Amino acid sequence: MSDQAPVIVWFRDDLRIADNPALLAASATGRPMVCLFVRDEESKGIRPLGGAAKWWLGESLQTLANDLQELGGKLVLRTGKAASVVPDIAQETGAVGVCWNRRYGAAAQVDEKVEAALQNSGIVADSFQANLLFEPGVAGKTLRVFTPFWKRMRSLDAPRKPHPRPKKLTQMRAVQSESLSQWQLKPHKPDWAGGLREAWTPGEAGAQAALEHFIDDVLDGYGANRDRPDRDGTSRLSPHLRFGEISPFQVWHAVMSARGDAPSSDIEKFLAELGWREFNYQLLHDAPDIAERNLQPRFDGFGWDSDKAAVQAWQQGCTGYPIVDAAMRDLWSTGFMHNRLRMVVASFLVKHLLIDWRVGEQWFWGTLVDADFANNPANWQWVAGAGADAAPYFRIFNPILQGEKFDPHGDFVRRFVPELADVPDRYVHQPWKLSPVELASAGVKLGDTYPEPIIDHDFARRRALAAYDKVKG
DNA sequence: TTTTGAGTTGTTCGA
DNA sequence: GTCGAACAACTCAAA
Numbered sequence: 001m002s003d004q005a006p007v008i009v010w011f012r013d014d015l016r017i018a019d020n021p022a023l024l025a026a027s028a029t030g031r032p033m034v035c036l037f038v039r040d041e042e043s044k045g046i047r048p049l050g051g052a053a054k055w056w057l058g059e060s061l062q063t064l065a066n067d068l069q070e071l072g073g074k075l076v077l078r079t080g081k082a083a084s085v086v087p088d089i090a091q092e093t094g095a096v097g098v099c100w101n102r103r104y105g106a107a108a109q110v111d112e113k114v115e116a117a118l119q120n121s122g123i124v125a126d127s128f129q130a131n132l133l134f135e136p137g138v139a140g141k142t143l144r145v146f147t148p149f150w151k152r153m154r155s156l157d158a159p160r161k162p163h164p165r166p167k168k169l170t171q172m173r174a175v176q177s178e179s180l181s182q183w184q185l186k187p188h189k190p191d192w193a194g195g196l197r198e199a200w201t202p203g204e205a206g207a208q209a210a211l212e213h214f215i216d217d218v219l220d221g222y223g224a225n226r227d228r229p230d231r232d233g234t235s236r237l238s239p240h241l242r243f244g245e246i247s248p249f250q251v252w253h254a255v256m257s258a259r260g261d262a263p264s265s266d267i268e269k270f271l272a273e274l275g276w277r278e279f280n281y282q283l284l285h286d287a288p289d290i291a292e293r294n295l296q297p298r299f300d301g302f303g304w305d306s307d308k309a310a311v312q313a314w315q316q317g318c319t320g321y322p323i324v325d326a327a328m329r330d331l332w333s334t335g336f337m338h339n340r341l342r343m344v345v346a347s348f349l350v351k352h353l354l355i356d357w358r359v360g361e362q363w364f365w366g367t368l369v370d371a372d373f374a375n376n377p378a379n380w381q382w383v384a385g386a387g388a389d390a391a392p393y394f395r396i397f398n399p400i401l402q403g404e405k406f407d408p409h410g411d412f413v414r415r416f417v418p419e420l421a422d423v424p425d426r427y428v429h430q431p432w433k434l435s436p437v438e439l440a441s442a443g444v445k446l447g448d449t450y451p452e453p454i455i456d457h458d459f460a461r462r463r464a465l466a467a468y469d470k471v472k473g
Numbered sequence: 474t475t476t477t478g479a480g481t482t483g484t485t486c487g488a
Numbered sequence: 489g490t491c492g493a494a495c496a497a498c499t500c501a502a503a
Contacts, residue, residue, distance in 0.1 A: 144498085145499050147479080147500090148500050149500095272481080382481095394483080395495090461484080461485090469496095
Protein backbone atom coordinates (compact mmCIF):
# COMPACT_ATOMS: atom_id res chain seq x y z
CA MET A 1 0.00 0.00 0.00
CA SER A 2 1.25 3.38 -0.96
CA ASP A 3 0.90 6.88 0.42
CA GLN A 4 1.12 8.35 -3.05
CA ALA A 5 -1.73 10.54 -4.22
CA PRO A 6 -4.39 8.28 -5.73
CA VAL A 7 -6.29 8.20 -9.00
CA ILE A 8 -10.05 7.81 -8.96
CA VAL A 9 -11.86 5.47 -11.34
CA TRP A 10 -15.45 6.56 -11.59
CA PHE A 11 -17.63 3.60 -12.60
CA ARG A 12 -20.98 4.30 -14.23
CA ASP A 13 -22.54 2.27 -17.06
CA ASP A 14 -19.42 0.14 -17.30
CA LEU A 15 -19.57 -2.32 -14.41
CA ARG A 16 -16.78 -4.57 -15.62
CA ILE A 17 -13.09 -5.26 -15.12
CA ALA A 18 -12.16 -6.43 -18.61
CA ASP A 19 -12.02 -4.05 -21.56
CA ASN A 20 -12.41 -1.13 -19.22
CA PRO A 21 -10.06 1.58 -20.53
CA ALA A 22 -10.63 3.94 -17.60
CA LEU A 23 -9.76 1.25 -15.07
CA LEU A 24 -6.79 0.12 -17.11
CA ALA A 25 -5.42 3.64 -17.52
CA ALA A 26 -5.76 4.35 -13.82
CA SER A 27 -4.02 1.14 -12.85
CA ALA A 28 -1.25 1.84 -15.37
CA THR A 29 -0.27 4.98 -13.44
CA GLY A 30 0.96 2.72 -10.67
CA ARG A 31 -0.75 4.97 -8.14
CA PRO A 32 -3.16 3.71 -5.51
CA MET A 33 -6.74 3.79 -6.70
CA VAL A 34 -10.18 4.71 -5.52
CA CYS A 35 -12.90 2.80 -7.36
CA LEU A 36 -16.01 4.92 -7.08
CA PHE A 37 -19.67 4.48 -7.94
CA VAL A 38 -22.04 7.39 -7.41
CA ARG A 39 -25.75 6.94 -7.06
CA ASP A 40 -27.00 10.12 -8.69
CA GLU A 41 -30.74 10.67 -8.91
CA GLU A 42 -30.59 14.44 -8.72
CA SER A 43 -28.62 15.68 -11.69
CA LYS A 44 -30.68 17.34 -14.36
CA GLY A 45 -31.81 15.07 -17.17
CA ILE A 46 -30.65 11.83 -15.52
CA ARG A 47 -33.60 9.45 -15.27
CA PRO A 48 -33.88 7.64 -11.96
CA LEU A 49 -33.80 3.90 -12.61
CA GLY A 50 -36.99 1.88 -12.65
CA GLY A 51 -37.60 -0.99 -10.25
CA ALA A 52 -36.27 -3.80 -12.41
CA ALA A 53 -33.14 -1.91 -13.41
CA LYS A 54 -32.54 -0.99 -9.77
CA TRP A 55 -32.60 -4.65 -8.86
CA TRP A 56 -30.10 -5.37 -11.61
CA LEU A 57 -27.84 -2.53 -10.53
CA GLY A 58 -27.76 -3.83 -6.97
CA GLU A 59 -26.73 -7.31 -8.09
CA SER A 60 -24.22 -5.98 -10.58
CA LEU A 61 -22.57 -3.65 -8.07
CA GLN A 62 -22.24 -6.51 -5.63
CA THR A 63 -20.43 -8.67 -8.17
CA LEU A 64 -18.25 -5.75 -9.25
CA ALA A 65 -17.31 -5.12 -5.62
CA ASN A 66 -16.34 -8.78 -5.25
CA ASP A 67 -14.38 -8.81 -8.49
CA LEU A 68 -12.49 -5.67 -7.49
CA GLN A 69 -11.68 -7.15 -4.14
CA GLU A 70 -10.10 -10.18 -5.76
CA LEU A 71 -7.71 -7.82 -7.52
CA GLY A 72 -6.92 -5.96 -4.32
CA GLY A 73 -9.35 -3.11 -4.89
CA LYS A 74 -12.47 -1.91 -3.17
CA LEU A 75 -15.65 -0.34 -4.47
CA VAL A 76 -16.56 2.94 -2.79
CA LEU A 77 -20.22 3.96 -2.87
CA ARG A 78 -21.49 7.50 -2.55
CA THR A 79 -24.86 9.21 -3.12
CA GLY A 80 -25.64 12.63 -4.56
CA LYS A 81 -25.14 14.98 -7.44
CA ALA A 82 -22.13 13.85 -9.42
CA ALA A 83 -20.95 17.42 -9.95
CA SER A 84 -20.43 17.80 -6.22
CA VAL A 85 -19.77 14.23 -5.06
CA VAL A 86 -16.91 13.51 -7.46
CA PRO A 87 -14.94 16.70 -6.82
CA ASP A 88 -15.57 16.26 -3.09
CA ILE A 89 -14.10 12.79 -2.94
CA ALA A 90 -11.20 13.92 -5.12
CA GLN A 91 -10.42 16.64 -2.58
CA GLU A 92 -10.95 14.31 0.36
CA THR A 93 -8.51 11.71 -0.99
CA GLY A 94 -6.05 14.16 -2.48
CA ALA A 95 -6.49 12.55 -5.90
CA VAL A 96 -4.47 13.81 -8.84
CA GLY A 97 -6.91 12.64 -11.47
CA VAL A 98 -10.23 11.00 -12.25
CA CYS A 99 -10.77 8.48 -15.07
CA TRP A 100 -14.07 7.46 -16.54
CA ASN A 101 -15.61 5.92 -19.63
CA ARG A 102 -17.78 8.26 -21.62
CA ARG A 103 -21.58 8.48 -21.41
CA TYR A 104 -23.96 10.14 -23.84
CA GLY A 105 -27.00 12.37 -23.88
CA ALA A 106 -27.94 14.14 -20.64
CA ALA A 107 -25.30 12.13 -18.80
CA ALA A 108 -22.59 13.60 -21.02
CA GLN A 109 -23.70 17.07 -19.98
CA VAL A 110 -23.39 16.07 -16.34
CA ASP A 111 -19.90 14.77 -17.02
CA GLU A 112 -18.92 18.10 -18.56
CA LYS A 113 -19.89 19.82 -15.33
CA VAL A 114 -17.91 17.34 -13.30
CA GLU A 115 -14.90 17.86 -15.53
CA ALA A 116 -15.13 21.63 -15.18
CA ALA A 117 -15.42 21.40 -11.39
CA LEU A 118 -12.39 19.11 -11.23
CA GLN A 119 -10.35 21.40 -13.44
CA ASN A 120 -11.10 24.28 -11.11
CA SER A 121 -9.38 22.30 -8.38
CA GLY A 122 -6.46 21.42 -10.60
CA ILE A 123 -7.51 17.80 -10.93
CA VAL A 124 -7.19 16.09 -14.29
CA ALA A 125 -10.24 14.37 -15.77
CA ASP A 126 -9.52 11.73 -18.37
CA SER A 127 -12.33 10.07 -20.33
CA PHE A 128 -12.35 7.09 -22.67
CA GLN A 129 -14.46 5.54 -25.39
CA ALA A 130 -15.65 2.24 -24.00
CA ASN A 131 -19.36 1.74 -24.41
CA LEU A 132 -19.99 2.60 -28.07
CA LEU A 133 -18.21 1.17 -31.10
CA PHE A 134 -18.51 4.47 -32.92
CA GLU A 135 -18.89 7.70 -31.05
CA PRO A 136 -21.58 10.13 -32.18
CA GLY A 137 -20.29 12.59 -34.74
CA VAL A 138 -17.26 10.47 -35.61
CA ALA A 139 -18.26 10.34 -39.27
CA GLY A 140 -19.92 13.69 -39.83
CA LYS A 141 -23.52 14.63 -39.48
CA THR A 142 -26.20 12.42 -38.04
CA LEU A 143 -27.82 10.07 -40.51
CA ARG A 144 -31.49 9.50 -39.84
CA VAL A 145 -31.89 6.35 -41.89
CA PHE A 146 -30.41 3.20 -40.45
CA THR A 147 -29.04 1.49 -43.55
CA PRO A 148 -26.89 4.38 -44.79
CA PHE A 149 -25.81 4.99 -41.19
CA TRP A 150 -24.65 1.44 -40.72
CA LYS A 151 -22.99 1.31 -44.12
CA ARG A 152 -21.03 4.36 -43.24
CA MET A 153 -19.97 2.94 -39.90
CA ARG A 154 -18.90 -0.30 -41.52
CA SER A 155 -16.75 1.63 -43.95
CA LEU A 156 -14.75 3.12 -41.06
CA ASP A 157 -11.88 1.33 -39.38
CA ALA A 158 -13.07 -1.81 -37.59
CA PRO A 159 -13.74 -1.39 -33.85
CA ARG A 160 -10.62 -1.79 -31.74
CA LYS A 161 -9.77 -5.03 -29.99
CA PRO A 162 -10.82 -5.35 -26.33
CA HIS A 163 -8.30 -4.25 -23.72
CA PRO A 164 -6.92 -6.77 -21.19
CA ARG A 165 -7.89 -6.88 -17.54
CA PRO A 166 -5.62 -5.09 -15.11
CA LYS A 167 -3.68 -7.74 -13.19
CA LYS A 168 -3.62 -6.12 -9.81
CA LEU A 169 -5.00 -3.01 -8.17
CA THR A 170 -3.52 -1.01 -5.36
CA GLN A 171 -6.30 0.27 -3.17
CA MET A 172 -5.92 3.51 -1.34
CA ARG A 173 -6.43 2.84 2.32
CA ALA A 174 -9.55 3.76 4.26
CA VAL A 175 -11.95 5.65 2.06
CA GLN A 176 -15.43 5.88 3.50
CA SER A 177 -18.17 4.10 1.63
CA GLU A 178 -21.88 3.79 2.02
CA SER A 179 -23.17 0.23 2.16
CA LEU A 180 -25.00 -1.34 -0.71
CA SER A 181 -27.78 -2.71 1.47
CA GLN A 182 -28.39 0.83 2.70
CA TRP A 183 -29.25 1.79 -0.87
CA GLN A 184 -32.22 -0.59 -0.83
CA LEU A 185 -31.99 -1.47 -4.49
CA LYS A 186 -33.62 -4.84 -3.90
CA PRO A 187 -37.37 -5.01 -3.62
CA HIS A 188 -38.83 -5.95 -0.29
CA LYS A 189 -42.39 -6.16 0.99
CA PRO A 190 -43.12 -7.80 -1.33
CA ASP A 191 -40.02 -9.32 -2.85
CA TRP A 192 -41.08 -9.49 -6.47
CA ALA A 193 -37.63 -10.26 -7.81
CA GLY A 194 -37.95 -14.05 -7.75
CA GLY A 195 -38.61 -14.27 -11.49
CA LEU A 196 -35.67 -11.97 -12.18
CA ARG A 197 -33.28 -14.02 -10.08
CA GLU A 198 -34.39 -17.14 -11.89
CA ALA A 199 -33.99 -15.64 -15.35
CA TRP A 200 -30.72 -13.73 -14.98
CA THR A 201 -27.19 -13.70 -13.64
CA PRO A 202 -26.17 -10.04 -13.45
CA GLY A 203 -22.49 -9.23 -13.40
CA GLU A 204 -19.46 -9.64 -15.60
CA ALA A 205 -19.20 -13.41 -15.30
CA GLY A 206 -22.88 -13.77 -16.15
CA ALA A 207 -22.39 -11.54 -19.18
CA GLN A 208 -19.46 -13.59 -20.43
CA ALA A 209 -21.44 -16.79 -19.93
CA ALA A 210 -24.36 -15.34 -21.90
CA LEU A 211 -22.05 -14.35 -24.74
CA GLU A 212 -20.46 -17.78 -24.82
CA HIS A 213 -23.83 -19.50 -24.88
CA PHE A 214 -25.00 -17.23 -27.66
CA ILE A 215 -21.98 -17.94 -29.84
CA ASP A 216 -21.89 -21.68 -29.17
CA ASP A 217 -25.59 -22.48 -29.33
CA VAL A 218 -27.61 -19.64 -30.83
CA LEU A 219 -25.65 -17.68 -33.43
CA ASP A 220 -25.89 -20.36 -36.11
CA GLY A 221 -29.45 -19.84 -37.34
CA TYR A 222 -29.83 -16.47 -35.62
CA GLY A 223 -31.35 -14.81 -38.70
CA ALA A 224 -34.35 -17.13 -38.61
CA ASN A 225 -34.66 -17.98 -34.92
CA ARG A 226 -34.34 -14.43 -33.63
CA ASP A 227 -37.98 -13.83 -34.47
CA ARG A 228 -39.26 -16.77 -32.45
CA PRO A 229 -40.13 -16.03 -28.83
CA ASP A 230 -40.86 -19.74 -28.34
CA ARG A 231 -37.19 -20.54 -29.02
CA ASP A 232 -33.83 -19.71 -27.46
CA GLY A 233 -32.99 -17.57 -30.47
CA THR A 234 -31.59 -14.26 -29.26
CA SER A 235 -28.48 -13.18 -27.38
CA ARG A 236 -30.23 -11.82 -24.29
CA LEU A 237 -27.19 -9.61 -23.84
CA SER A 238 -29.17 -6.37 -23.60
CA PRO A 239 -29.13 -5.90 -19.80
CA HIS A 240 -25.45 -6.84 -19.65
CA LEU A 241 -24.68 -4.23 -22.32
CA ARG A 242 -26.93 -1.71 -20.62
CA PHE A 243 -24.90 -1.84 -17.41
CA GLY A 244 -21.63 -2.29 -19.24
CA GLU A 245 -20.88 -5.68 -17.74
CA ILE A 246 -19.66 -6.47 -21.21
CA SER A 247 -18.54 -4.03 -23.88
CA PRO A 248 -19.75 -3.90 -27.48
CA PHE A 249 -16.10 -4.33 -28.48
CA GLN A 250 -15.94 -7.65 -26.67
CA VAL A 251 -19.20 -8.76 -28.26
CA TRP A 252 -18.16 -7.56 -31.71
CA HIS A 253 -14.86 -9.42 -31.76
CA ALA A 254 -16.22 -12.58 -30.16
CA VAL A 255 -18.91 -12.78 -32.83
CA MET A 256 -16.50 -11.91 -35.65
CA SER A 257 -14.16 -14.68 -34.57
CA ALA A 258 -17.04 -17.13 -35.00
CA ARG A 259 -16.87 -16.51 -38.76
CA GLY A 260 -16.55 -19.90 -40.37
CA ASP A 261 -18.53 -21.60 -37.61
CA ALA A 262 -21.73 -19.69 -38.27
CA PRO A 263 -23.10 -18.42 -41.60
CA SER A 264 -21.96 -14.90 -42.30
CA SER A 265 -25.56 -13.83 -42.88
CA ASP A 266 -26.36 -14.70 -39.27
CA ILE A 267 -23.29 -12.80 -38.11
CA GLU A 268 -24.12 -9.71 -40.16
CA LYS A 269 -27.68 -9.79 -38.90
CA PHE A 270 -26.49 -9.81 -35.33
CA LEU A 271 -23.88 -7.10 -35.88
CA ALA A 272 -26.65 -4.93 -37.31
CA GLU A 273 -28.43 -5.28 -33.95
CA LEU A 274 -25.36 -3.83 -32.29
CA GLY A 275 -25.63 -1.23 -35.05
CA TRP A 276 -29.11 -0.24 -33.91
CA ARG A 277 -27.75 0.37 -30.46
CA GLU A 278 -25.15 2.68 -32.01
CA PHE A 279 -27.81 4.37 -34.13
CA ASN A 280 -30.03 4.98 -31.12
CA TYR A 281 -27.18 6.49 -29.12
CA GLN A 282 -26.44 8.78 -32.00
CA LEU A 283 -30.07 9.94 -31.84
CA LEU A 284 -29.80 10.40 -28.07
CA HIS A 285 -26.66 12.44 -28.57
CA ASP A 286 -28.54 14.79 -30.88
CA ALA A 287 -31.74 14.81 -28.81
CA PRO A 288 -31.01 14.27 -25.09
CA ASP A 289 -34.75 14.67 -24.45
CA ILE A 290 -35.62 11.79 -26.77
CA ALA A 291 -37.78 10.18 -24.07
CA GLU A 292 -40.08 13.19 -23.96
CA ARG A 293 -40.10 14.87 -27.32
CA ASN A 294 -41.29 13.53 -30.68
CA LEU A 295 -38.38 13.41 -33.09
CA GLN A 296 -40.94 14.36 -35.71
CA PRO A 297 -42.69 17.49 -34.42
CA ARG A 298 -45.80 16.88 -36.50
CA PHE A 299 -46.70 14.21 -33.93
CA ASP A 300 -46.94 16.91 -31.26
CA GLY A 301 -50.53 17.49 -32.28
CA PHE A 302 -51.53 13.83 -32.30
CA GLY A 303 -54.71 13.37 -30.30
CA TRP A 304 -53.68 10.50 -28.09
CA ASP A 305 -56.34 8.75 -26.07
CA SER A 306 -56.15 8.52 -22.29
CA ASP A 307 -58.17 5.45 -21.42
CA LYS A 308 -56.75 4.44 -18.04
CA ALA A 309 -58.55 1.10 -18.01
CA ALA A 310 -57.08 0.21 -21.39
CA VAL A 311 -53.57 1.12 -20.25
CA GLN A 312 -54.01 -1.01 -17.18
CA ALA A 313 -55.28 -3.98 -19.18
CA TRP A 314 -52.19 -3.66 -21.37
CA GLN A 315 -49.83 -3.38 -18.41
CA GLN A 316 -51.30 -6.35 -16.63
CA GLY A 317 -51.55 -8.60 -19.65
CA CYS A 318 -55.34 -8.67 -19.75
CA THR A 319 -56.10 -7.43 -23.26
CA GLY A 320 -57.67 -10.64 -24.45
CA TYR A 321 -55.02 -11.05 -27.15
CA PRO A 322 -52.91 -13.99 -25.95
CA ILE A 323 -49.60 -13.01 -27.57
CA VAL A 324 -49.84 -9.49 -26.11
CA ASP A 325 -50.83 -10.77 -22.69
CA ALA A 326 -48.12 -13.43 -22.56
CA ALA A 327 -45.50 -10.86 -23.53
CA MET A 328 -46.63 -8.34 -20.93
CA ARG A 329 -46.71 -10.95 -18.18
CA ASP A 330 -43.26 -12.19 -19.22
CA LEU A 331 -42.02 -8.62 -18.83
CA TRP A 332 -43.58 -8.29 -15.42
CA SER A 333 -42.16 -11.53 -14.07
CA THR A 334 -38.72 -11.68 -15.71
CA GLY A 335 -37.96 -8.05 -16.53
CA PHE A 336 -37.48 -8.85 -20.18
CA MET A 337 -39.38 -9.15 -23.42
CA HIS A 338 -38.43 -10.65 -26.75
CA ASN A 339 -37.59 -8.09 -29.42
CA ARG A 340 -40.43 -9.02 -31.74
CA LEU A 341 -42.94 -8.97 -28.94
CA ARG A 342 -41.78 -5.51 -27.93
CA MET A 343 -42.90 -4.39 -31.36
CA VAL A 344 -46.17 -6.26 -31.13
CA VAL A 345 -47.16 -4.91 -27.72
CA ALA A 346 -45.93 -1.41 -28.54
CA SER A 347 -47.89 -1.36 -31.77
CA PHE A 348 -50.92 -2.58 -29.83
CA LEU A 349 -50.70 0.17 -27.23
CA VAL A 350 -49.96 2.95 -29.68
CA LYS A 351 -52.05 1.95 -32.66
CA HIS A 352 -54.85 -0.27 -31.37
CA LEU A 353 -55.40 1.72 -28.20
CA LEU A 354 -54.10 5.10 -29.47
CA ILE A 355 -52.17 5.64 -26.24
CA ASP A 356 -49.20 8.04 -26.26
CA TRP A 357 -45.95 6.11 -26.84
CA ARG A 358 -44.48 7.86 -23.78
CA VAL A 359 -46.89 5.96 -21.54
CA GLY A 360 -45.56 2.69 -22.90
CA GLU A 361 -41.98 3.90 -22.79
CA GLN A 362 -42.33 4.71 -19.12
CA TRP A 363 -43.85 1.34 -18.32
CA PHE A 364 -40.94 -0.37 -20.08
CA TRP A 365 -38.56 1.93 -18.26
CA GLY A 366 -39.88 0.70 -14.95
CA THR A 367 -40.16 -2.97 -15.76
CA LEU A 368 -37.28 -3.87 -18.09
CA VAL A 369 -33.96 -4.95 -16.65
CA ASP A 370 -32.35 -3.60 -19.83
CA ALA A 371 -34.17 -0.24 -19.75
CA ASP A 372 -31.76 1.87 -21.76
CA PHE A 373 -31.44 5.64 -22.07
CA ALA A 374 -31.28 5.48 -25.87
CA ASN A 375 -32.76 2.18 -27.03
CA ASN A 376 -35.98 2.32 -25.05
CA PRO A 377 -37.26 5.73 -26.16
CA ALA A 378 -35.83 5.48 -29.69
CA ASN A 379 -37.56 2.17 -30.30
CA TRP A 380 -40.86 3.41 -28.91
CA GLN A 381 -40.67 6.42 -31.17
CA TRP A 382 -39.84 4.13 -34.06
CA VAL A 383 -42.93 2.00 -33.50
CA ALA A 384 -45.16 5.02 -33.01
CA GLY A 385 -43.88 6.50 -36.26
CA ALA A 386 -42.67 9.63 -34.48
CA GLY A 387 -39.01 8.64 -34.58
CA ALA A 388 -36.11 8.56 -37.00
CA ASP A 389 -36.38 6.11 -39.88
CA ALA A 390 -39.71 5.25 -38.31
CA ALA A 391 -42.09 2.42 -39.03
CA PRO A 392 -44.59 3.61 -41.65
CA TYR A 393 -47.91 4.67 -40.22
CA PHE A 394 -49.77 1.89 -41.99
CA ARG A 395 -47.69 -0.83 -40.36
CA ILE A 396 -50.10 -2.02 -37.74
CA PHE A 397 -49.25 -5.40 -36.30
CA ASN A 398 -52.09 -7.87 -36.24
CA PRO A 399 -51.63 -9.61 -32.87
CA ILE A 400 -53.34 -12.76 -34.10
CA LEU A 401 -51.21 -13.11 -37.21
CA GLN A 402 -48.02 -12.27 -35.33
CA GLY A 403 -48.85 -14.95 -32.78
CA GLU A 404 -49.55 -17.54 -35.43
CA LYS A 405 -46.40 -16.71 -37.37
CA PHE A 406 -43.89 -16.51 -34.56
CA ASP A 407 -45.39 -18.72 -31.87
CA PRO A 408 -47.05 -21.26 -34.14
CA HIS A 409 -47.84 -23.85 -31.48
CA GLY A 410 -48.62 -21.37 -28.76
CA ASP A 411 -45.77 -22.66 -26.60
CA PHE A 412 -44.83 -19.15 -25.57
CA VAL A 413 -48.41 -18.14 -24.85
CA ARG A 414 -49.01 -21.19 -22.69
CA ARG A 415 -45.87 -20.50 -20.67
CA PHE A 416 -47.13 -17.12 -19.49
CA VAL A 417 -50.90 -17.43 -19.86
CA PRO A 418 -51.49 -20.76 -18.15
CA GLU A 419 -55.25 -20.34 -18.25
CA LEU A 420 -55.00 -21.10 -21.98
CA ALA A 421 -52.80 -24.17 -21.48
CA ASP A 422 -55.43 -26.60 -22.74
CA VAL A 423 -56.62 -24.58 -25.71
CA PRO A 424 -55.87 -26.36 -29.00
CA ASP A 425 -53.04 -24.89 -31.12
CA ARG A 426 -55.45 -23.84 -33.84
CA TYR A 427 -57.10 -21.10 -31.76
CA VAL A 428 -54.53 -20.45 -29.08
CA HIS A 429 -54.06 -16.94 -30.50
CA GLN A 430 -57.77 -16.23 -30.81
CA PRO A 431 -59.58 -18.20 -28.12
CA TRP A 432 -62.83 -16.34 -28.78
CA LYS A 433 -63.17 -18.45 -31.91
CA LEU A 434 -63.45 -21.66 -29.93
CA SER A 435 -66.81 -23.38 -29.90
CA PRO A 436 -68.62 -23.58 -26.56
CA VAL A 437 -67.70 -27.25 -26.35
CA GLU A 438 -64.02 -26.59 -27.00
CA LEU A 439 -64.02 -23.73 -24.50
CA ALA A 440 -65.53 -25.96 -21.87
CA SER A 441 -63.10 -28.78 -22.45
CA ALA A 442 -60.17 -26.33 -22.28
CA GLY A 443 -61.56 -24.99 -19.02
CA VAL A 444 -61.82 -21.47 -20.39
CA LYS A 445 -64.66 -19.09 -19.58
CA LEU A 446 -64.17 -15.99 -21.70
CA GLY A 447 -64.72 -12.86 -19.68
CA ASP A 448 -64.11 -14.88 -16.54
CA THR A 449 -60.97 -17.04 -16.54
CA TYR A 450 -59.54 -15.12 -19.51
CA PRO A 451 -60.71 -11.74 -20.88
CA GLU A 452 -62.56 -11.07 -24.09
CA PRO A 453 -60.51 -8.89 -26.47
CA ILE A 454 -60.69 -5.33 -25.16
CA ILE A 455 -60.88 -4.04 -28.71
CA ASP A 456 -61.71 -5.52 -32.10
CA HIS A 457 -58.65 -5.71 -34.33
CA ASP A 458 -60.37 -4.66 -37.53
CA PHE A 459 -62.03 -1.69 -35.88
CA ALA A 460 -58.80 -0.63 -34.17
CA ARG A 461 -56.83 -0.85 -37.38
CA ARG A 462 -59.21 1.40 -39.27
CA ARG A 463 -59.37 3.85 -36.40
CA ALA A 464 -55.56 4.04 -36.22
CA LEU A 465 -55.25 4.63 -39.95
CA ALA A 466 -57.73 7.48 -39.69
CA ALA A 467 -55.94 9.01 -36.70
CA TYR A 468 -52.55 8.78 -38.38
CA ASP A 469 -54.00 10.25 -41.54
CA LYS A 470 -54.48 13.49 -39.63
CA VAL A 471 -50.79 13.99 -38.81
CA LYS A 472 -49.66 13.47 -42.38
CA GLY A 473 -47.43 16.25 -43.63
C1' DT B 474 -27.09 19.67 -59.97
C1' DT B 475 -30.93 16.78 -60.60
C1' DT B 476 -33.16 12.55 -60.61
C1' DT B 477 -34.16 8.11 -59.09
C1' DG B 478 -34.70 4.28 -56.12
C1' DA B 479 -34.50 2.15 -51.72
C1' DG B 480 -35.35 2.06 -47.02
C1' DT B 481 -35.46 -3.79 -39.98
C1' DT B 482 -39.20 -6.21 -38.31
C1' DG B 483 -46.73 -5.53 -41.92
C1' DT B 484 -51.47 -6.19 -43.48
C1' DT B 485 -55.18 -6.28 -46.47
C1' DC B 486 -57.40 -6.58 -50.72
C1' DG B 487 -58.35 -8.11 -55.08
C1' DA B 488 -56.89 -10.54 -59.17
C1' DG C 489 -53.82 -20.69 -52.22
C1' DT C 490 -50.48 -17.19 -54.09
C1' DC C 491 -49.03 -12.75 -55.57
C1' DG C 492 -48.52 -7.86 -56.37
C1' DA C 493 -50.15 -3.40 -55.23
C1' DA C 494 -51.33 -0.03 -52.10
C1' DC C 495 -50.94 2.11 -47.87
C1' DA C 496 -46.91 8.68 -46.84
C1' DA C 497 -43.34 11.41 -46.39
C1' DC C 498 -38.77 11.96 -46.07
C1' DT C 499 -33.67 10.86 -46.10
C1' DC C 500 -29.73 9.49 -48.36
C1' DA C 501 -26.73 7.39 -51.95
C1' DA C 502 -25.83 6.57 -56.42
C1' DA C 503 -26.31 7.56 -61.08
